[in-house]
Every structure is written in C-alpha cells, then in structure tokens.
Amino acid sequence: MNRAALRLSARVREVLEEAARRPDRGDISTTTVIIWVAAVTGAVLIAGTIALVIAKYNGQLNNL
Known part of the structure; x- marks a missing residue:
C-alpha cells in the first residue's frame, strides 16, 4: 500500500x-465545451421531436 501511495505522489509531482x-498544453477551452454540449443537445432535441x-402520425402516414 505504501508503494502505491509513493508512486502516486511521485506521479502527481511529475504532472505538476x-x-x-x-x-499551455492545448487543453480544450470552456467555450468549446459549451458549444459542443449545445450542439449535441440541439441534435437530440430535434431527433426526439421528429x-x-x-409516432403520433404513424397511422396517417401509412395510408399515404
């Protein structure tokens, strides 16, 4: 258990x-995340509405 804690603390130190x-490691900006979440949410809402x-008009569509 001590070895794992020592390795973890060494790794955290290396990362810091x-x-x-x-x-500047090229992390994704907050704006980009907001835009992607909005786009995915919009796509899901549109697909759900369709x-x-x-489903509501399926019977009427079959008679066309």
Whole structure:
C-alpha cells in the first residue's frame, strides 16, 4: 500500500512540474465545451421531436 501511495505522489509531482513548465498544453477551452454540449443537445432535441411526430402520425402516414 505504501508503494502505491509513493508512486502516486511521485506521479502527481511529475504532472505538476510538467504543468509548470508548459502552462499551455492545448487543453480544450470552456467555450468549446459549451458549444459542443449545445450542439449535441440541439441534435437530440430535434431527433426526439421528429420521433414524436412520426409516432403520433404513424397511422396517417401509412395510408399515404
């Protein structure tokens, strides 16, 4: 158990040192995440609306 804790603390130290050396690592910005979440939410809402309309009018669509 001690070995795992020592390895974990050493790894955390390495990551923090790397972050201090290279502050801009190309992380995704908050704006990009917001745009992607909005796009996916919009697509799901549109698909759900289409599915509801098709389910509601399915009987009438079969007679066309």
